[in-house]
Amino acid sequence: MGPAATLDFLVRLHAATPAQGDADHLRVITDSDPRVPGRNAALSGDGPSPGPPLAAMARGLVTAGAELLAMPCNAAHGWANEIVAATPVPFVSMIDAAVAAVLASGARTVGVLAADATLRSGLYRNALTAHGIAVIDVASADFMPVLARIKGGDTGPAVRAAMAALAAGLVAQGADAVLAACTEVPLVLSPADVAVPLIDATGALVDAVLAAALA
Amino acid sequence: MGPAATLDFLVRLHAATPAQGDADHLRVITDSDPRVPGRNAALSGDGPSPGPPLAAMARGLVTAGAELLAMPCNAAHGWANEIVAATPVPFVSMIDAAVAAVLASGARTVGVLAADATLRSGLYRNALTAHGIAVIDVASADFMPVLARIKGGDTGPAVRAAMAALAAGLVAQGADAVLAACTEVPLVLSPADVAVPLIDATGALVDAVLAAALA
Numbered sequence: 001m002g003p004a005a006t007l008d009f010l011v012r013l014h015a016a017t018p019a020q021g022d023a024d025h026l027r028v029i030t031d032s033d034p035r036v037p038g039r040n041a042a043l044s045g046d047g048p049s050p051g052p053p054l055a056a057m058a059r060g061l062v063t064a065g066a067e068l069l070a071m072p073c074n075a076a077h078g079w080a081n082e083i084v085a086a087t088p089v090p091f092v093s094m095i096d097a098a099v100a101a102v103l104a105s106g107a108r109t110v111g112v113l114a115a116d117a118t119l120r121s122g123l124y125r126n127a128l129t130a131h132g133i134a135v136i137d138v139a140s141a142d143f144m145p146v147l148a149r150i151k152g153g154d155t156g157p158a159v160r161a162a163m164a165a166l167a168a169g170l171v172a173q174g175a176d177a178v179l180a181a182c183t184e185v186p187l188v189l190s191p192a193d194v195a196v197p198l199i200d201a202t203g204a205l206v207d208a209v210l211a212a213a214l215a
Numbered sequence: 216m217g218p219a220a221t222l223d224f225l226v227r228l229h230a231a232t233p234a235q236g237d238a239d240h241l242r243v244i245t246d247s248d249p250r251v252p253g254r255n256a257a258l259s260g261d262g263p264s265p266g267p268p269l270a271a272m273a274r275g276l277v278t279a280g281a282e283l284l285a286m287p288c289n290a291a292h293g294w295a296n297e298i299v300a301a302t303p304v305p306f307v308s309m310i311d312a313a314v315a316a317v318l319a320s321g322a323r324t325v326g327v328l329a330a331d332a333t334l335r336s337g338l339y340r341n342a343l344t345a346h347g348i349a350v351i352d353v354a355s356a357d358f359m360p361v362l363a364r365i366k367g368g369d370t371g372p373a374v375r376a377a378m379a380a381l382a383a384g385l386v387a388q389g390a391d392a393v394l395a396a397c398t399e400v401p402l403v404l405s406p407a408d409v410a411v412p413l414i415d416a417t418g419a420l421v422d423a424v425l426a427a428a429l430a
Contacts (some may be wrong), residue, residue: 003240007226014218021366022249025218030245031279034237057279064246064275151236 001039001050001073002151005183005202006032009072012206018214026213029066031057039075039117040144051079055086062087070094070209074124074181074201075117090212097208098179098201099127105197107177109134111170113163113189114181115147116140124181136173138166143182150184164193171195216254216265216288217366220398220417221247224287227421233429241428244281246272254290254332255359266294270301277302285309285424289339289396289416290332305427312423313394313416314342320412322392324349326385328378328404329396330362331355339396351388353381358397365399379408386410 010030019025036054041047054076058069069083070092077095084091102110110133112124119125125135146162167178167189180186180200191198225245234240251269256262269291273284284298285307292310299306317325325348327339334340340350361377382393382404395401395415406413 002237003229003243007222007229010225011222014222019368021363022217025247025249027248027250028218028245029275029279030243030247032240032245033242034240035242060244060279064244064272064279148236153234153236 001036002184003032003034006072009202016206029061029064031061043117043120051082054079055082058083058086062089072183075115077123078121092208092212094201094205095123097204101199101204105177109174109176111136111175111178112181113138113185118181136170136175147184155188160188163189167194216251217399218247218249221287224417231421244276244279246276258332258335266297269294270297273298273301277304287398290330292338293336307423307427309416309420310338312419316414316419320392324389324391326351326390326393327396328353328400351385351390362399370403375403378404382409
């Protein structure tokens, strides 16, 4: 839903595609709509549900030719069931892809950098604890102001330092890996900025989409 | 049609949009299909026309919600009439936008860096000469091998130097401006690489789309 995050996903999908020329790339049909109702407000009961608009977008993409659906927004996966129900084509879940990447990493305690709606929905906590992995959530009061600055177009040094400090705080609490569970996080945080492995939901979705599309 | 060039357009459209947050950005629906029949082959009679697939893509985008159409591929504008005829929504022409940028620049002799199909269709030559502007085309035998390297994913120093040399050749022939009339050109050529003003069709299309969408 964040347009910069959507572009980050598209650029990384393109870069990760094995290709000798244009014709080796995937056909990618994208609906980047920044006016999908806010996921955080909806979960707080302060706004309309994004479910019906997301289902309509999924139907539009399939009508335009999509044979596989993916959504580079973690929080919106709280309404994934409405997308899955809207069309007959497969939906590649970012949550499932990122959880698989955490499991593959061998981490036992994961710090989660995510928006309020993602944390409150339990999307990652429920899946990870079911696998015996301990979860440390970032404090929303700390994370949401930094997210707002990124969404305002600020990806400068101060915002990068603020996000790195949030990651360091999770490590100080015992995390042996950090999960970037919000697609705006990798816009300002790189593996080199974190003392433990940084697992990136956007990158996990890129890998899962390529695996599914090129299978 | 080139997926890297399409991403370049999308990233620049996003960056040029005046926005304080996500909700100020445009909804952008994109169909990036690298298997649209080759424009150069079609014009040589060596392949099928891209017109019908482009018209079908336009209809799909409008069905998915598009209210304005644009196509960040110069050569494909040879089939723009089929896109215009396919849907009732406005089509923002990259050719018209770039020609307007040339006129605004005050250039009298323009060197054109473009693919073979764009040159042979006369898309730019006819429009510019009608305004009394002299046109110097790059030699296709020189340009197409460099384009093939970019489409193969190579945007490294050797390719950048090769494109800069092609621009310098046009300047040596008398061009007082160079028109990047192929969306792969700005992937490897910046204004600082050219001794005269570099007019960029991709940038001109970004400006024209924003002007139309935010009007």
